[in-house]
Amino acid sequence: MLYAVQEPFKKAPLTGKTSQAAWRSKPSRYAVSTKDRTINPDLECFMAKRMGAKTIEL
Numbered sequence: 001m002l003y004a005v006q007e008p009f010k011k012a013p014l015t016g017k018t019s020q021a022a023w024r025s026k027p028s029r030y031a032v033s034t035k036d037r038t039i040n041p042d043l044e045c046f047m048a049k050r051m052g053a054k055t056i057e058l
Helices: 041-050
Strands: 029-032 054-057
Touching (some): 041 054
């Protein structure tokens, strides 16, 4: 049944180009994990500030 209803794969969504990144015009949010052992919370804060995101600490 799946074979009968499945459409051919289209490459267009994978090869398309964007005109501008969405994060430049849309508000961003970033959750900082204060007890993260993989990524240092200070680094998370740095990345959030660099992208102009509103942060919340968890």
